Amino acid sequence: xxxxxxxxxxxxxxxxxxxVTYPQGHKVLRHNDPMGSGRYFKFNVVLKKARKxxxxxxxxxxxxLFNRVFLFRPDLYSHSxxxxxxxxxxxxxxxxxxxx
Numbered sequence: 001x002x003x004x005x006x007x008x009x010x011x012x013x014x015x016x017x018x019x020v021t022y023p024q025g026h027k028v029l030r031h032n033d034p035m036g037s038g039r040y041f042k043f044n045v046v047l048k049k050a051r052k053x054x055x056x057x058x059x060x061x062x063x064x065l066f067n068r069v070f071l072f073r074p075d076l077y078s079h080s081x082x083x084x085x086x087x088x089x090x091x092x093x094x095x096x097x098x099x100x
Contacts, residue, residue, distance in 0.1 A: 002026050014097050022054060022089040028081035030057075033074040038100040040075035044093045051087035056080075 002023035010017040022028075033040060044056070046068040056070060058079035063071035072079065081089070 014099075016093075016095045018093045018095075020091050020093055022050075022081065022084055022091075024050070024084050024086060024088060026081075027053075027083040028079075030078045030080040032076065032078045035075045035097060039098045040073060041096045041098070042070070042072055042074050042093060043096070044070045044072075044091050046070075046089065046091045048088065048090040050084040050089045053083050053085035054087075054089040055082045057082070 002025045004023070004026060005021040007019040007021075008016065009019055041062075046056070049068070056067075056079070058070070058072050058074075059077040061070055061072045063069065
C-alpha cells in the first residue's frame with residue numbers, strides 16, 4: 001500500500017494541524033482513536049477529493065458540509081476512508097484534545 005504523507009503544520013499539547021495526503025491505492029480501515037481521558041475532536045477539510053473512491057465514513061458526525069468539511073469525535077465513533085481507486089485525497093486536519 002502506498003504511504004500517506006502527513007505534514008505537521010502546527011503541534012502543541014492540545015492542538016495539532018496537519019496536511020495529509022492519501023495516495024492512490026490507500027484506504028483507512030474502520031477504527032476509533034482512543035485518547036484516555038478528555039474529549040477529542042477532529043475538524044477535517046477535504047482540499048482535494050480522489051477522482052474515484054476515497055470516501056470518508058463515520059458512525060456519527062457533528063458537522064458534514066458538502067462531504068468536504070467534517071467535525072467529529074474520533075475517540076467515540078469509528079471512522080474510515082474507502083480505497084482510493086484513482087487520484088489522491090488531500091485534507092487539512094485540525095485535532096483538538098480537551099481535558100476531562
